[in-house]
Amino acid sequence: EDQVTQSPEALRLQEGESSSLNCSYTVSGLRGLFWYRQDPGKGPEFLFTLYSAGEEKEKERLKATLTKKESFLHITAPKPEDSATYLCAVQEGSGYALNFGKGTSLLVTP
Amino acid sequence: DTEVTQTPKHLVMGMTNKKSLKCEQHMGHRAMYWYKQKAKKPPELMFVYSYEKLSINESVPSRFSPECPNSSLLNLHLHALQPEDSALYLCASSQERTGMRPQHFGDGTRLSIL
Numbered sequence A: 001e002d003q004v005t006q007s008p009e010a011l012r013l014q015e016g017e018s019s020s021l022n023c024s025y026t027v028s029g030l031r032g033l034f035w036y037r038q039d040p041g042k043g044p045e046f047l048f049t050l051y052s053a054g055e056e057k058e059k060e061r062l063k064a065t066l067t068k069k070e071s072f073l074h075i076t077a078p079k080p081e082d083s084a085t086y087l088c089a090v091q092e093g094s095g096y097a098l099n100f101g102k103g104t105s106l107l108v109t110p
Numbered sequence B: 001d002t003e004v005t006q007t008p009k010h011l012v013m014g015m016t017n018k019k020s021l022k023c024e025q026h027m028g029h030r031a032m033y034w035y036k037q038k039a040k041k042p043p044e045l046m047f048v049y050s051y052e053k054l055s056i057n058e059s060v061p062s063r064f065s066p067e068c069p070n071s072s073l074l075n076l077h078l079h080a081l082q083p084e085d086s087a088l089y090l091c092a093s094s095q096e097r098t099g100m101r102p103q104h105f106g107d108g109t110r111l112s113i114l
Helices: none
Strands: A004-007 A010-014 A019-025 A030-038 A045-050 A056-059 A062-066 A070-075 A084-092 A104-109 B004-007 B010-013 B018-025 B031-037 B044-050 B053-057 B064-070 B073-079 B087-094 B109-113
Touching (some): A010 A019, A019 A030, A030 A070, A045 A056, B010 B018, B018 B031, B018 B087, B031 B073, B044 B073
Parallel strands (some): A010 A104
Antiparallel strands (some): A030 A045, A030 A084, A084 A104, B018 B073, B031 B044, B064 B073, B087 B109
């Protein structure tokens, strides 16, 4: 059973059409939830870390929020350059590993 | 530009070859990681080094051999690989290994096994 589930798998938006990506998790003892952006042929680029329910972080057109069971990545007025795969990962307990979701592939068309 | 540098960017090797992947970071991070990523899949953890000591080996076959010569460098030695080992190999580093600090990734080495 997946501990980190991202939805939707793929999302196509018109430029300027705001939307949200979802990351739900079932781990206990969450130490941190991380959002990454990955462009084709590149490594994941760190976006945000969220540690506790109610926390919010913003960067340009992106805003990440966290509840006890899920996180949302809100994209406001997206541009074509926001097209990428967005990965959510959680770290629990004293573990080293990042437990990644399968990602959401976002395409923003002009 | 990423602060974790991986070389080479691309590598094609035969199943009998021996090669090495290299990773370097100058952020003063004391934890370094190797991940394997297949197409359209998330990264999968292979190894973790903490203060230059191997902390985690996620049941990786012995044909992959990691090495951490110092706090800035991480190598992955490859020998007798199989075609299914073709993937993007990512290196990452973080300030500490116990969470609370994000891992920063390099752009990877695209490995193809003939």
